[in-house]
Amino acid sequence: MLSIALAAALAQADLNAGPPVPAMCQQVPPAVSGQAPTVTAAVTLVRDWLDAVEKADDAAFIRFVQDRGPVLRGGPDDWLRLRGMLRGVRLCGVKTANKDTVGLWMFVPQMESFGVAEFKLPSAPADKLDLQGIRLTGDVPPGFSWPRLSASALAQAVDQRLTRQTQDGLFSGAVLIAKNGQVLFQRAYGLADRESGKPNDLNTQFRFGSMGKMFTMVAIMQLVQDGKIDPAAPIGRYLADYPNQDVATKVTVANLLTHTGGTGDIFGPDFDAHKASLRDLKDYLDLYGKRPLDFAPGSRVAYSNYGFILLGRIVEAVSGLSYDAYLQRNIFDPAGMASTGNLPESTVLPHRAAGYMGPPGQLKRADDTLPVRGTSAGGGYSTVGDFNRFAEALAAHKLLRAETLRQLMDGGVKAADGQFIRYDFGGTIGTDRFFGHGGGAPGMNGMLQHFIDSGYTVVVLANRDPPAAEQIATFAVHRLPAN
Numbered sequence: 001m002l003s004i005a006l007a008a009a010l011a012q013a014d015l016n017a018g019p020p021v022p023a024m025c026q027q028v029p030p031a032v033s034g035q036a037p038t039v040t041a042a043v044t045l046v047r048d049w050l051d052a053v054e055k056a057d058d059a060a061f062i063r064f065v066q067d068r069g070p071v072l073r074g075g076p077d078d079w080l081r082l083r084g085m086l087r088g089v090r091l092c093g094v095k096t097a098n099k100d101t102v103g104l105w106m107f108v109p110q111m112e113s114f115g116v117a118e119f120k121l122p123s124a125p126a127d128k129l130d131l132q133g134i135r136l137t138g139d140v141p142p143g144f145s146w147p148r149l150s151a152s153a154l155a156q157a158v159d160q161r162l163t164r165q166t167q168d169g170l171f172s173g174a175v176l177i178a179k180n181g182q183v184l185f186q187r188a189y190g191l192a193d194r195e196s197g198k199p200n201d202l203n204t205q206f207r208f209g210s211m212g213k214m215f216t217m218v219a220i221m222q223l224v225q226d227g228k229i230d231p232a233a234p235i236g237r238y239l240a241d242y243p244n245q246d247v248a249t250k251v252t253v254a255n256l257l258t259h260t261g262g263t264g265d266i267f268g269p270d271f272d273a274h275k276a277s278l279r280d281l282k283d284y285l286d287l288y289g290k291r292p293l294d295f296a297p298g299s300r301v302a303y304s305n306y307g308f309i310l311l312g313r314i315v316e317a318v319s320g321l322s323y324d325a326y327l328q329r330n331i332f333d334p335a336g337m338a339s340t341g342n343l344p345e346s347t348v349l350p351h352r353a354a355g356y357m358g359p360p361g362q363l364k365r366a367d368d369t370l371p372v373r374g375t376s377a378g379g380g381y382s383t384v385g386d387f388n389r390f391a392e393a394l395a396a397h398k399l400l401r402a403e404t405l406r407q408l409m410d411g412g413v414k415a416a417d418g419q420f421i422r423y424d425f426g427g428t429i430g431t432d433r434f435f436g437h438g439g440g441a442p443g444m445n446g447m448l449q450h451f452i453d454s455g456y457t458v459v460v461l462a463n464r465d466p467p468a469a470e471q472i473a474t475f476a477v478h479r480l481p482a483n
Contacts, residue, residue, distance in 0.1 A: 022144060025092035025107040038121050039097045042129050045069060046091055046104055046117070053086050069128030070119060089115070092141055105141045106134065111467065112474050114140055138429035146478035151177075154479050155185035161475060165468075166190050169360030173445075173462030173469055174200055176384035177476060180455035181392035186384060192353035192463065194363065205339055205352045205381040206461035207370075208446040209439025212342070212378035213308050214390070215327050217257060217408060217425050218399055219315045222330055225404040228318050229253060231411065238314045243289040253314065254413045255297045256307040257423040262293040263307040266377065279344075279372050281316065281323055284309045299416045305377040312376020323376050335393035340382035342374030352381055353463040355443025366443025378439055387459040391450040394435065409435055409452075429477060438473075440466030447473035456480050 045068060052064045061083055062076045072079050092105035095116055106115040113136050120130040140146070149157060158175060165171035172190025176183060188200040223229040229238065235256070236248030247263065255261035266284060274287055288306055295302070312323045319326050324342050332340055343349065345367075355366040374380030393399050400408065412422040426435035426449075436449040445466040450457040458476045460469040 021090050021107055021109060022092070024141060024144060025090040025105075036097070036099075039094060039102050042102050042119055042121060043091070043094065043104065045129055046119070050086070050089065050091055053083050053089075069130075071128050071130040073131075095141070101132070108136065111136065111471060112478060113137070138427060140430060148482045149479045151179070151184050151481055154476065154481065157479060158185065158472065158476050159187060162187070162189050162472060165472075169363075170464075171462060171468050171472070172200060172356070172464050173206060173460065174202060174204060174384045175461075175472060175476070176388050176457070176459045178388050178392075178457045181388065181395075181457075183388065190463075192351075194354070194356060200353060200463070202385060203339065203351050203383060205349060205383055206446065206463055207353075207355055207374075207379065207381050207441075207444040208387075208461060209441045209444050210305075210378040211382075211387075211437050211439035211446045211448060212374055212376070212380045213424060213439075214435075214437045214448070215331055216308055216311050216315070216376040217423065218331055218394070219323075219326055220253065220257065220311055221400055221404050221408045223315065223318050224407070225401060229314065231257065235310060235314065238317050239285075239310070242285070244292065247289075247293060250293070251297045251310075252413075253311070254411070254423075256304070256311050257411075257425075258413050258421040259301050259304050259307060259424060260299075260413055260415060260421055261297050261304060261307050262295040262299070262302065263304045263310065264288070264291060264294050265303070266305045266309060271371075275371060281309055281312045281375060284375070285313060296416070298413060301415070301421055308377040309375060315376070331390070331399060334398055335386075336389050337382070337386040340380065340386045340390075342380040344373040345370050346372075349381070351383075355463045357442035357465050366441075369442045379441075382461070384459045384461055387446075387448050387461075388457055391436075391448060391457045391459075395450060395452075395455070405435075409433070438470055440470070445469040449473060449477055451480070454480065454483070 049064065049070060052061050056064060058080055062079060065072060065079050072082060088109045090107045092107050094102060095105050096103040100121055102119050102121055104117045104119065106117050108115050115134050115136050117134045118132040120132055122129060154177065162171055162175065166189040174188040176186040178184055186202055188202055188204060190200050192198045192200045192204050220229060224231060231254040232252055234249050235251050235253060236242055239248065242248040251261040251263060256263065266288065270287060278284055278287065284306065315326055316323050321329070356363040357366040358364055371379055394405060397405065408423055408425050410422065412420055414420050425437065432451050432453065434449045434451045438447040439445070442465060443463060445464060445468045446461040447470050448459050458473050460473045462469040
Protein backbone atom coordinates (compact mmCIF):
# COMPACT_ATOMS: atom_id res chain seq x y z
CA MET A 1 0.00 0.00 0.00
CA LEU A 2 2.87 2.33 0.82
CA SER A 3 5.78 2.45 -1.58
CA ILE A 4 8.91 0.76 -0.19
CA ALA A 5 10.78 4.05 0.05
CA LEU A 6 7.93 5.83 1.79
CA ALA A 7 7.22 2.98 4.20
CA ALA A 8 10.86 2.85 5.29
CA ALA A 9 10.99 6.61 5.69
CA LEU A 10 7.83 6.84 7.74
CA ALA A 11 8.73 3.87 9.91
CA GLN A 12 12.19 5.15 10.87
CA ALA A 13 12.07 8.93 10.61
CA ASP A 14 12.01 11.37 13.49
CA LEU A 15 8.69 13.19 13.50
CA ASN A 16 10.26 16.28 15.02
CA ALA A 17 13.08 16.56 12.49
CA GLY A 18 11.09 17.66 9.45
CA PRO A 19 10.62 21.15 8.05
CA PRO A 20 7.58 23.38 8.58
CA VAL A 21 4.47 22.28 6.71
CA PRO A 22 3.94 24.42 3.58
CA ALA A 23 1.16 26.96 3.94
CA MET A 24 -0.84 25.33 1.16
CA CYS A 25 -0.98 22.10 3.21
CA GLN A 26 -1.97 23.62 6.54
CA GLN A 27 -5.67 23.75 5.75
CA VAL A 28 -7.57 22.13 2.90
CA PRO A 29 -11.21 23.26 2.60
CA PRO A 30 -13.91 20.58 2.32
CA ALA A 31 -15.21 22.07 -0.95
CA VAL A 32 -12.94 21.69 -3.99
CA SER A 33 -13.75 24.24 -6.64
CA GLY A 34 -14.50 22.76 -10.05
CA GLN A 35 -14.38 19.14 -8.92
CA ALA A 36 -17.15 16.54 -9.02
CA PRO A 37 -19.07 15.92 -5.78
CA THR A 38 -17.43 12.50 -5.39
CA VAL A 39 -13.99 14.12 -5.47
CA THR A 40 -15.02 16.81 -2.99
CA ALA A 41 -16.39 14.08 -0.71
CA ALA A 42 -13.13 12.15 -1.05
CA VAL A 43 -11.07 15.19 -0.04
CA THR A 44 -13.31 15.78 2.97
CA LEU A 45 -13.04 12.16 4.07
CA VAL A 46 -9.25 12.05 3.71
CA ARG A 47 -8.91 15.33 5.60
CA ASP A 48 -11.00 13.91 8.46
CA TRP A 49 -9.15 10.58 8.32
CA LEU A 50 -5.75 12.25 8.65
CA ASP A 51 -7.18 14.35 11.48
CA ALA A 52 -8.13 11.06 13.20
CA VAL A 53 -4.59 9.77 12.54
CA GLU A 54 -3.26 12.70 14.57
CA LYS A 55 -5.85 13.13 17.31
CA ALA A 56 -7.97 10.02 17.89
CA ASP A 57 -7.09 7.25 20.31
CA ASP A 58 -6.64 3.77 18.86
CA ALA A 59 -10.22 2.66 19.45
CA ALA A 60 -11.68 5.82 17.95
CA PHE A 61 -9.39 5.56 14.93
CA ILE A 62 -10.49 1.97 14.26
CA ARG A 63 -14.16 3.02 14.56
CA PHE A 64 -13.57 5.86 12.11
CA VAL A 65 -12.11 3.49 9.50
CA GLN A 66 -14.89 0.94 10.07
CA ASP A 67 -17.66 3.52 9.85
CA ARG A 68 -16.41 5.99 7.24
CA GLY A 69 -13.32 4.51 5.61
CA PRO A 70 -11.22 4.68 3.64
CA VAL A 71 -10.95 0.98 2.81
CA LEU A 72 -7.56 -0.21 4.11
CA ARG A 73 -5.86 -3.55 3.61
CA GLY A 74 -5.68 -6.03 6.49
CA GLY A 75 -7.38 -5.67 9.85
CA PRO A 76 -7.30 -3.27 12.82
CA ASP A 77 -3.71 -4.14 13.78
CA ASP A 78 -2.57 -3.30 10.24
CA TRP A 79 -4.56 -0.06 10.31
CA LEU A 80 -2.86 1.00 13.52
CA ARG A 81 0.57 0.28 12.09
CA LEU A 82 -0.31 2.39 9.05
CA ARG A 83 -1.60 5.09 11.36
CA GLY A 84 1.73 5.19 13.19
CA MET A 85 3.54 5.67 9.89
CA LEU A 86 1.21 8.43 8.68
CA ARG A 87 1.54 10.73 11.67
CA GLY A 88 2.56 14.17 10.47
CA VAL A 89 1.50 13.59 6.85
CA ARG A 90 -0.66 16.46 5.57
CA LEU A 91 -3.23 16.73 2.81
CA CYS A 92 -2.42 19.43 0.25
CA GLY A 93 -5.05 19.17 -2.48
CA VAL A 94 -6.07 17.31 -5.63
CA LYS A 95 -3.40 16.27 -8.14
CA THR A 96 -5.47 14.16 -10.54
CA ALA A 97 -9.11 13.12 -10.76
CA ASN A 98 -11.34 11.17 -13.11
CA LYS A 99 -14.57 9.23 -12.79
CA ASP A 100 -12.82 6.26 -11.17
CA THR A 101 -9.85 7.54 -9.15
CA VAL A 102 -8.45 10.57 -7.40
CA GLY A 103 -4.83 11.35 -6.63
CA LEU A 104 -4.26 13.63 -3.64
CA TRP A 105 -1.13 15.61 -2.85
CA MET A 106 0.38 14.76 0.53
CA PHE A 107 3.26 16.47 2.30
CA VAL A 108 5.59 14.07 4.15
CA PRO A 109 7.59 16.15 6.67
CA GLN A 110 9.80 13.22 7.64
CA MET A 111 11.22 13.12 4.11
CA GLU A 112 10.61 16.77 3.25
CA SER A 113 8.87 15.57 0.11
CA PHE A 114 5.47 15.44 -1.47
CA GLY A 115 3.68 12.19 -2.02
CA VAL A 116 0.59 11.16 -3.94
CA ALA A 117 -2.16 9.09 -2.34
CA GLU A 118 -4.22 7.21 -4.92
CA PHE A 119 -7.83 6.37 -4.07
CA LYS A 120 -10.49 4.47 -5.97
CA LEU A 121 -13.70 6.47 -5.91
CA PRO A 122 -16.94 4.77 -4.76
CA SER A 123 -19.03 3.34 -7.57
CA ALA A 124 -22.18 3.46 -5.43
CA PRO A 125 -23.23 5.80 -2.58
CA ALA A 126 -22.95 3.00 -0.02
CA ASP A 127 -19.37 2.17 -1.04
CA LYS A 128 -16.30 3.60 0.65
CA LEU A 129 -13.26 5.35 -0.73
CA ASP A 130 -10.54 2.73 -1.31
CA LEU A 131 -6.87 3.55 -0.66
CA GLN A 132 -4.82 2.08 -3.51
CA GLY A 133 -1.39 3.28 -2.39
CA ILE A 134 0.83 6.18 -1.36
CA ARG A 135 4.14 6.95 -3.08
CA LEU A 136 6.76 9.66 -2.91
CA THR A 137 7.14 11.88 -5.95
CA GLY A 138 9.73 14.35 -7.15
CA ASP A 139 6.93 16.64 -8.36
CA VAL A 140 5.50 19.51 -6.35
CA PRO A 141 2.01 21.03 -6.40
CA PRO A 142 1.40 24.00 -8.69
CA GLY A 143 2.53 27.25 -7.13
CA PHE A 144 4.98 25.60 -4.73
CA SER A 145 8.76 25.75 -4.97
CA TRP A 146 11.52 24.71 -2.62
CA PRO A 147 13.77 27.46 -1.22
CA ARG A 148 17.04 27.73 -3.17
CA LEU A 149 20.18 28.64 -1.23
CA SER A 150 23.62 29.85 -2.18
CA ALA A 151 26.37 27.23 -2.05
CA SER A 152 27.70 28.57 1.25
CA ALA A 153 24.25 28.84 2.81
CA LEU A 154 23.43 25.29 1.67
CA ALA A 155 26.61 23.93 3.25
CA GLN A 156 25.77 25.70 6.50
CA ALA A 157 22.17 24.44 6.49
CA VAL A 158 23.21 20.84 5.81
CA ASP A 159 25.93 20.97 8.45
CA GLN A 160 23.56 22.40 11.07
CA ARG A 161 20.94 19.74 10.33
CA LEU A 162 23.45 16.90 10.44
CA THR A 163 25.14 18.18 13.58
CA ARG A 164 21.77 18.24 15.33
CA GLN A 165 20.74 14.82 14.04
CA THR A 166 24.10 13.33 15.06
CA GLN A 167 23.76 14.79 18.55
CA ASP A 168 20.24 13.33 18.75
CA GLY A 169 21.53 9.89 17.73
CA LEU A 170 19.71 9.93 14.37
CA PHE A 171 22.63 10.09 11.94
CA SER A 172 26.07 8.64 11.45
CA GLY A 173 27.81 8.91 8.11
CA ALA A 174 29.23 11.34 5.57
CA VAL A 175 27.97 13.86 3.01
CA LEU A 176 29.46 15.47 -0.09
CA ILE A 177 28.07 18.20 -2.33
CA ALA A 178 29.88 19.07 -5.56
CA LYS A 179 29.37 20.99 -8.79
CA ASN A 180 30.87 19.61 -11.97
CA GLY A 181 33.16 17.45 -9.86
CA GLN A 182 34.45 20.30 -7.68
CA VAL A 183 33.67 19.65 -4.02
CA LEU A 184 31.71 22.44 -2.33
CA PHE A 185 31.10 20.73 1.01
CA GLN A 186 32.10 17.43 2.56
CA ARG A 187 32.11 16.24 6.14
CA ALA A 188 31.74 13.08 8.22
CA TYR A 189 29.65 12.67 11.37
CA GLY A 190 29.20 10.10 14.10
CA LEU A 191 31.02 6.85 14.72
CA ALA A 192 32.31 4.19 12.33
CA ASP A 193 32.66 1.77 15.25
CA ARG A 194 30.67 2.47 18.38
CA GLU A 195 32.42 -0.20 20.41
CA SER A 196 35.88 1.32 19.92
CA GLY A 197 34.72 4.91 19.57
CA LYS A 198 36.31 5.24 16.12
CA PRO A 199 34.80 8.24 14.29
CA ASN A 200 33.64 8.33 10.71
CA ASP A 201 35.85 10.36 8.37
CA LEU A 202 36.00 11.08 4.66
CA ASN A 203 37.95 7.85 4.07
CA THR A 204 35.31 5.70 5.77
CA GLN A 205 33.92 3.00 3.50
CA PHE A 206 30.18 2.66 3.99
CA ARG A 207 28.06 -0.23 2.76
CA PHE A 208 25.74 1.18 0.13
CA GLY A 209 23.03 -1.41 -0.49
CA SER A 210 21.31 -1.10 -3.86
CA MET A 211 23.45 1.84 -4.97
CA GLY A 212 25.67 -0.88 -6.46
CA LYS A 213 22.99 -1.47 -9.09
CA MET A 214 24.34 1.65 -10.81
CA PHE A 215 27.62 -0.15 -11.51
CA THR A 216 25.75 -3.13 -12.93
CA MET A 217 23.68 -0.94 -15.23
CA VAL A 218 26.74 0.95 -16.47
CA ALA A 219 28.50 -2.38 -17.11
CA ILE A 220 25.54 -3.66 -19.10
CA MET A 221 25.39 -0.46 -21.15
CA GLN A 222 29.11 -0.58 -21.85
CA LEU A 223 28.53 -4.00 -23.39
CA VAL A 224 25.47 -2.68 -25.25
CA GLN A 225 27.64 0.15 -26.55
CA ASP A 226 30.18 -2.39 -27.80
CA GLY A 227 27.48 -4.35 -29.63
CA LYS A 228 27.76 -7.36 -27.31
CA ILE A 229 24.35 -7.10 -25.63
CA ASP A 230 20.92 -6.27 -27.07
CA PRO A 231 18.57 -4.95 -24.33
CA ALA A 232 15.59 -6.40 -26.20
CA ALA A 233 17.06 -9.90 -26.32
CA PRO A 234 15.90 -12.66 -23.95
CA ILE A 235 18.40 -13.45 -21.22
CA GLY A 236 18.78 -16.99 -22.54
CA ARG A 237 20.83 -15.58 -25.40
CA TYR A 238 23.56 -14.80 -22.87
CA LEU A 239 22.82 -17.40 -20.18
CA ALA A 240 22.44 -20.42 -22.43
CA ASP A 241 22.35 -22.94 -19.58
CA TYR A 242 19.76 -21.10 -17.46
CA PRO A 243 17.70 -23.89 -15.86
CA ASN A 244 14.21 -22.40 -16.30
CA GLN A 245 13.53 -22.03 -20.01
CA ASP A 246 10.35 -20.05 -19.38
CA VAL A 247 12.48 -17.37 -17.74
CA ALA A 248 15.29 -17.69 -20.29
CA THR A 249 13.03 -17.20 -23.31
CA LYS A 250 10.54 -14.62 -22.01
CA VAL A 251 12.54 -12.23 -19.81
CA THR A 252 14.63 -9.64 -21.66
CA VAL A 253 17.65 -7.69 -20.47
CA ALA A 254 15.47 -4.57 -20.56
CA ASN A 255 12.94 -6.29 -18.30
CA LEU A 256 15.68 -6.80 -15.72
CA LEU A 257 16.82 -3.18 -15.99
CA THR A 258 13.27 -1.99 -15.32
CA HIS A 259 12.17 -4.54 -12.68
CA THR A 260 9.45 -5.77 -15.03
CA GLY A 261 10.77 -9.31 -15.45
CA GLY A 262 8.83 -11.05 -12.68
CA THR A 263 12.06 -12.66 -11.47
CA GLY A 264 11.44 -12.10 -7.74
CA ASP A 265 13.73 -11.23 -4.88
CA ILE A 266 16.64 -13.01 -3.21
CA PHE A 267 15.81 -12.26 0.42
CA GLY A 268 13.60 -14.51 2.50
CA PRO A 269 13.73 -17.96 4.12
CA ASP A 270 15.80 -19.53 1.32
CA PHE A 271 18.39 -16.77 1.56
CA ASP A 272 18.56 -17.07 5.35
CA ALA A 273 18.99 -20.85 5.14
CA HIS A 274 21.72 -20.75 2.48
CA LYS A 275 23.39 -17.39 3.09
CA ALA A 276 26.81 -18.82 3.97
CA SER A 277 26.99 -20.71 0.66
CA LEU A 278 26.03 -17.73 -1.54
CA ARG A 279 29.57 -16.62 -2.33
CA ASP A 280 29.42 -15.99 -6.09
CA LEU A 281 26.69 -14.89 -8.49
CA LYS A 282 26.45 -18.43 -9.87
CA ASP A 283 25.52 -19.66 -6.38
CA TYR A 284 22.38 -17.49 -6.51
CA LEU A 285 21.40 -19.02 -9.85
CA ASP A 286 21.94 -22.50 -8.45
CA LEU A 287 19.54 -21.66 -5.62
CA TYR A 288 16.89 -19.65 -7.48
CA GLY A 289 17.33 -20.61 -11.13
CA LYS A 290 14.51 -23.14 -11.29
CA ARG A 291 12.04 -20.77 -9.64
CA PRO A 292 9.02 -19.81 -11.81
CA LEU A 293 8.17 -16.25 -12.77
CA ASP A 294 6.07 -14.20 -10.37
CA PHE A 295 4.17 -12.65 -13.28
CA ALA A 296 4.32 -12.34 -17.05
CA PRO A 297 7.30 -10.18 -18.04
CA GLY A 298 6.23 -6.63 -18.81
CA SER A 299 2.85 -6.94 -17.11
CA ARG A 300 3.87 -4.93 -14.04
CA VAL A 301 6.75 -3.61 -11.96
CA ALA A 302 8.11 -5.38 -8.87
CA TYR A 303 11.54 -4.57 -7.45
CA SER A 304 13.81 -7.53 -8.17
CA ASN A 305 17.22 -7.95 -6.60
CA TYR A 306 17.45 -11.34 -8.31
CA GLY A 307 16.99 -9.62 -11.64
CA PHE A 308 20.20 -7.70 -10.97
CA ILE A 309 21.98 -10.90 -9.97
CA LEU A 310 21.06 -12.13 -13.45
CA LEU A 311 22.41 -8.94 -15.00
CA GLY A 312 25.69 -9.51 -13.18
CA ARG A 313 25.88 -13.05 -14.56
CA ILE A 314 25.23 -11.68 -18.04
CA VAL A 315 28.17 -9.30 -17.59
CA GLU A 316 30.32 -12.27 -16.61
CA ALA A 317 29.13 -14.47 -19.48
CA VAL A 318 29.58 -11.81 -22.16
CA SER A 319 32.87 -10.32 -20.94
CA GLY A 320 34.60 -13.51 -19.81
CA LEU A 321 35.54 -11.78 -16.54
CA SER A 322 34.19 -12.14 -13.05
CA TYR A 323 31.75 -9.38 -12.12
CA ASP A 324 34.23 -7.81 -9.69
CA ALA A 325 37.10 -7.97 -12.19
CA TYR A 326 34.93 -6.35 -14.85
CA LEU A 327 33.96 -3.47 -12.54
CA GLN A 328 37.56 -2.93 -11.47
CA ARG A 329 38.86 -2.79 -15.04
CA ASN A 330 36.03 -0.88 -16.69
CA ILE A 331 34.50 1.35 -14.00
CA PHE A 332 36.51 1.70 -10.79
CA ASP A 333 39.96 2.15 -12.34
CA PRO A 334 38.90 4.56 -15.12
CA ALA A 335 36.93 6.65 -12.60
CA GLY A 336 39.71 6.65 -9.99
CA MET A 337 37.59 4.84 -7.40
CA ALA A 338 40.28 3.31 -5.17
CA SER A 339 38.06 2.71 -2.13
CA THR A 340 35.11 0.89 -3.72
CA GLY A 341 34.52 -2.84 -3.97
CA ASN A 342 32.59 -5.97 -3.06
CA LEU A 343 35.18 -7.86 -1.00
CA PRO A 344 33.73 -10.41 1.46
CA GLU A 345 32.70 -9.35 4.93
CA SER A 346 35.41 -11.67 6.26
CA THR A 347 38.07 -9.43 4.65
CA VAL A 348 39.41 -6.94 7.17
CA LEU A 349 39.14 -3.40 5.77
CA PRO A 350 40.44 -0.84 8.29
CA HIS A 351 38.22 1.92 6.90
CA ARG A 352 34.96 -0.05 6.57
CA ALA A 353 32.33 1.17 9.02
CA ALA A 354 30.24 -1.16 11.12
CA GLY A 355 26.51 -0.93 10.46
CA TYR A 356 24.06 -0.25 13.29
CA MET A 357 20.34 -0.91 13.18
CA GLY A 358 17.48 0.11 15.41
CA PRO A 359 16.30 3.37 16.97
CA PRO A 360 18.54 5.65 19.06
CA GLY A 361 19.26 4.11 22.43
CA GLN A 362 18.57 0.59 21.13
CA LEU A 363 21.25 0.27 18.45
CA LYS A 364 22.84 -3.07 17.68
CA ARG A 365 25.29 -4.20 15.04
CA ALA A 366 23.76 -5.42 11.79
CA ASP A 367 26.52 -7.98 11.08
CA ASP A 368 24.20 -10.99 11.16
CA THR A 369 21.97 -9.54 8.44
CA LEU A 370 24.76 -9.11 5.87
CA PRO A 371 25.36 -11.34 2.85
CA VAL A 372 28.77 -12.92 2.44
CA ARG A 373 29.84 -10.15 0.04
CA GLY A 374 28.51 -7.47 -2.26
CA THR A 375 26.92 -8.55 -5.56
CA SER A 376 25.58 -7.08 -8.77
CA ALA A 377 22.38 -6.33 -6.83
CA GLY A 378 24.34 -4.19 -4.34
CA GLY A 379 25.82 -4.53 -0.90
CA GLY A 380 29.39 -3.40 -1.54
CA TYR A 381 31.18 -0.45 0.05
CA SER A 382 32.47 2.95 -1.02
CA THR A 383 33.21 6.50 0.12
CA VAL A 384 31.43 9.75 -0.65
CA GLY A 385 34.52 10.83 -2.60
CA ASP A 386 34.50 7.74 -4.78
CA PHE A 387 30.83 8.18 -5.60
CA ASN A 388 31.55 11.77 -6.61
CA ARG A 389 34.32 10.50 -8.89
CA PHE A 390 31.90 7.95 -10.37
CA ALA A 391 29.35 10.71 -11.09
CA GLU A 392 32.02 12.94 -12.59
CA ALA A 393 33.35 10.15 -14.80
CA LEU A 394 29.85 9.35 -16.08
CA ALA A 395 29.01 13.00 -16.71
CA ALA A 396 32.31 13.49 -18.55
CA HIS A 397 31.58 10.40 -20.70
CA LYS A 398 34.62 8.50 -19.47
CA LEU A 399 32.52 5.41 -18.77
CA LEU A 400 29.77 5.68 -21.40
CA ARG A 401 29.49 7.68 -24.58
CA ALA A 402 27.00 10.55 -24.44
CA GLU A 403 24.40 8.73 -26.54
CA THR A 404 24.73 5.59 -24.41
CA LEU A 405 24.26 7.53 -21.19
CA ARG A 406 21.13 9.09 -22.70
CA GLN A 407 19.93 5.60 -23.61
CA LEU A 408 20.48 4.47 -20.02
CA MET A 409 18.57 7.46 -18.64
CA ASP A 410 15.75 7.51 -21.21
CA GLY A 411 15.43 3.87 -22.24
CA GLY A 412 12.98 1.37 -20.89
CA VAL A 413 10.07 -0.89 -21.77
CA LYS A 414 6.39 -0.35 -22.41
CA ALA A 415 4.33 -2.26 -19.86
CA ALA A 416 1.20 -4.22 -20.73
CA ASP A 417 -0.99 -1.28 -19.66
CA GLY A 418 0.86 1.06 -22.03
CA GLN A 419 2.90 2.77 -19.31
CA PHE A 420 6.54 3.41 -20.21
CA ILE A 421 8.87 2.09 -17.50
CA ARG A 422 12.36 3.61 -17.53
CA TYR A 423 15.56 1.87 -16.61
CA ASP A 424 16.26 2.13 -12.88
CA PHE A 425 18.90 4.81 -13.25
CA GLY A 426 17.64 8.20 -12.14
CA GLY A 427 14.61 10.36 -12.67
CA THR A 428 13.31 13.90 -12.49
CA ILE A 429 12.70 16.27 -9.60
CA GLY A 430 10.47 19.00 -10.95
CA THR A 431 12.18 19.77 -14.26
CA ASP A 432 15.66 18.75 -13.05
CA ARG A 433 16.84 15.45 -14.53
CA PHE A 434 19.34 13.37 -12.59
CA PHE A 435 21.09 10.05 -12.67
CA GLY A 436 21.68 8.12 -9.50
CA HIS A 437 20.25 5.57 -7.12
CA GLY A 438 19.58 4.97 -3.46
CA GLY A 439 20.24 1.95 -1.30
CA GLY A 440 19.29 0.71 2.11
CA ALA A 441 19.15 -2.27 4.43
CA PRO A 442 19.57 -2.72 8.18
CA GLY A 443 22.54 -0.62 9.25
CA MET A 444 23.20 0.96 5.84
CA ASN A 445 21.70 3.72 3.73
CA GLY A 446 22.92 5.85 0.86
CA MET A 447 21.94 8.12 -2.00
CA LEU A 448 23.68 9.57 -5.05
CA GLN A 449 22.04 12.14 -7.32
CA HIS A 450 23.82 13.99 -10.12
CA PHE A 451 21.80 16.66 -11.91
CA ILE A 452 22.51 16.76 -15.62
CA ASP A 453 21.85 20.42 -16.39
CA SER A 454 23.26 22.11 -13.28
CA GLY A 455 26.14 19.69 -12.68
CA TYR A 456 25.40 19.42 -8.96
CA THR A 457 26.08 16.11 -7.21
CA VAL A 458 24.80 15.12 -3.77
CA VAL A 459 26.16 12.00 -2.06
CA VAL A 460 25.16 10.86 1.41
CA LEU A 461 26.23 7.57 3.02
CA ALA A 462 25.27 6.34 6.49
CA ASN A 463 25.97 3.34 8.68
CA ARG A 464 22.44 3.52 10.07
CA ASP A 465 19.01 2.29 8.96
CA PRO A 466 17.09 3.96 6.14
CA PRO A 467 16.16 6.73 5.67
CA ALA A 468 19.08 8.35 7.54
CA ALA A 469 20.99 9.22 4.36
CA GLU A 470 17.99 9.69 2.08
CA GLN A 471 16.50 12.34 4.37
CA ILE A 472 19.67 14.41 4.22
CA ALA A 473 20.04 13.98 0.46
CA THR A 474 16.45 15.15 -0.02
CA PHE A 475 17.03 18.14 2.27
CA ALA A 476 20.12 19.15 0.28
CA VAL A 477 18.65 18.53 -3.18
CA HIS A 478 15.64 20.72 -2.46
CA ARG A 479 17.94 23.61 -1.57
CA LEU A 480 20.53 23.35 -4.33
CA PRO A 481 21.49 26.71 -5.85
CA ALA A 482 19.44 27.69 -8.87
CA ASN A 483 22.53 27.94 -11.07
